[in-house]
Amino acid sequence: MSDPKKEGEGLKGAAFSGGKSSLETVLGFLKRTLAEGCFDALLLPVKAPGGDSFPYVLVQDKALLEDRGSPLPPIMPVQGGKAVSSLTRRGKAPRKVAALMRPCEVRATIELFKLAQVDLENIFLISIDCPGVLPVKDFAADPEKGMAAFGEVLEKWGDRKVRPVCQICHRFTAPLSDDGAGMVVDLHIGLLGIEDGEVLLIPYSPAGEEILAKLDLVPAAGGDILSAWRDRANELTKKRGEERRRAQEEMKSKVRGLNNLLETFDKCINCHNCMRVCPVCYCRLCYFDSEAVKHPPDDYLRRAGDWGSIRFLPDTILFQVGRMSHMSLSCVSCGTCEDACPMDIPVAQVFSLVADEAQEYFGYLPGRSTDEPIPLATYKEEELEEVEDAPQGASSETKEKDG
């Protein structure tokens, strides 16, 4: 495994071209899959008639695909995981559907599969190298400017214009390891390090290989394009990892401690948008929308009596921390919650910070495998003794400010 000569031998890729730009080439590829009957429908972002949004559309009509299909839209108005889940929540797709999504959306789809809210049978997963997306509000304010800005983003791969979580995303591509371990996907479309007009099709599953074979595309191991893609992807992954660490340290200094936490969330208007759009906030009825969080007046008056005063609506921090305790292990750092927050609270930056830590603790990576259970759904008989009774070195960071 550690033999350096083996590097690159496991992955195979087939070059594909034909369009003026790489994204046009992707459309060309998708059209061919429909024409050859590889799939009965495609689920992908499609430019809305107004040109100001890119919802997911289940497309069978090749003309629509050609006119409006957007394999890599400038924004993420709906998380792809949610789209697949609304398609298959009531059961498997009766015919073959290929879903084209960004890597964080694919990961969310896999988490939802584990939570029995996505049926993957007949769903073929395609991911694509992602340069990030623009904040949805910026785009809505001026779509034309947004399109131009995204053009630059595509060119530079790492522009400051994309959302903060995208700027520090280090899982924007498919697994680079030889064994392909790291994300469940059937086929990945590589754009990085590749000439405009061309794309790289990398199969990650037998189904992916089958599709390429059906289209007479022969993926080769090694090869210039594959290594160019891999080198660029590797380099960027490393750079982003460093940026992520740096940005997270900075975020920590802003959010850690009771006072900081309160300051971060004190603008919150309790709209719960962040929960509603989050792909992995999986409950059919969120606890925080249920009657369980509504108390009799007497209770509030008692609390106000004990403390002097109490805010309404109450329990803002309870909602935030409670939500983290439910879904941190599956958070895919997609930024959808932050996009949806009307108050510009850095929700996703805070959630992904906590999530990274929680996931690392369990050695868990959302979307990595369909067999690996979500850590809260399993256990070992002997483990975690360090959290029992009174662990040493427990933090008491809130002290400093409360003096």
Added chain:
Amino acid sequence: MEEDFMPRIIGFLCKWCTYAGADLAGVSRIQYPPSILPIRVMCSSRVDPLFVISSFLRGADAVLVAGCHPGDCHYQRGNYYTRRRYAVLRKIFEELGLEADRLRLSWISASEGRRFADVITDYTERIKKKGPNPVKKEVFL
């Protein structure tokens, strides 16, 4: 300042082990501080992390989740899940710089009246040293 500060500890105690252990401590007349406010749950796994966060944010000075020793859960596996959920919650508290040492998970069986008293005494002492939960000063929670 905290000479006569008696912490208020919310204890989620499983009916089959810890609650019975608390009872035994009582009938055996073992002394322990009057800090604990016990809430009986059917199993430690009934404790959604939200109960703990909610208690903490509503001003409990500390929270205890306690149940049967691993392997002894009345429902076989409940406390294993409890431990995982609790571990995540603790991580979140640590990461957010909330006071994770105001949370505790302990296994206390029905026959461990002495251990129950010891755990409460030890926990109470620790929290006494820390002082009251600072959330009590916060209106904008």
